[in-house]
Amino acid sequence: MTKATSRHQRLYTELRSRICLLDYPPGTRLSEETLAADFGTSRTPLRRALARLEDEGLVISRHGVGTLVTDVSIGELTQTYALRLELAQLTAALSPRPVTAQTLSEIDDFVIRGEDLVAQPDPRAFAELNMAYHGFGLSLSDNAPLRDTAERLYFHTARIWLMAIPRMDLAQECAIFLDEMRQTRAALALPDLQAVALIRRAHISMSFRRLSML
Secondary structure (H helix, E strand, C coil): CCHHHHHHHHHHHHHHHHHHCCCCCCCCEECHHHHHHHHCCCHHHHHHHHHHHHHCCCEEEECCCEEEECCCCHHHHHHHHHHHHHHHCCCCCCCECCCCHHHHHHHHHHHHHHHHHHHCCCHHHHHHHHHHHHHHHHCCECCHHHHHHHHHHHHHHCHHHHHHHHHCCHHHHHHHHHHHHHHHHHHHHCCCHHHHHHHHHHHHHHHHHHHHCC
């Protein structure tokens, strides 16, 4: 990876995280000048990162206004979750990676973080752990197109959780999340990646149902 590519990826990843963690809520205008100063970079890699985020539906560029953070509609949410459900079960079928000692060590770390979260629920910590755990799940497949598509879909609606948490039982959501990670740990220990995929699919489905009830 070249230095320029690395800088672009860093900007893109950080901006995406800030959008999904609601540091930049829907409707926020992203000033190139301010962001360039914030990141200590020129506008060229910043514009590339913003263009990529626009392609993924997280921001929109409007003439005479600038770049704005988008919102997520119910229609988009429904369609995105429907596709995520289908992709979840493909993790075990398309180029699954072997389960190693490192894999088990990583899931153990996630379980520990989940236990800490249950002991002390926090909306932002919940969102950050969810994002990191999603990346871990994608690492179980060696199919690059699958990983790229699943990642894009996830981040397209990731903000919904933080926006909905004030109307949800956060302690219960943290407990459900920990239960998913523990079930996944047990399946990986076998190892049974088909079970891992089904666990992920089931939790995505239940998450959508709980969001829909709001």
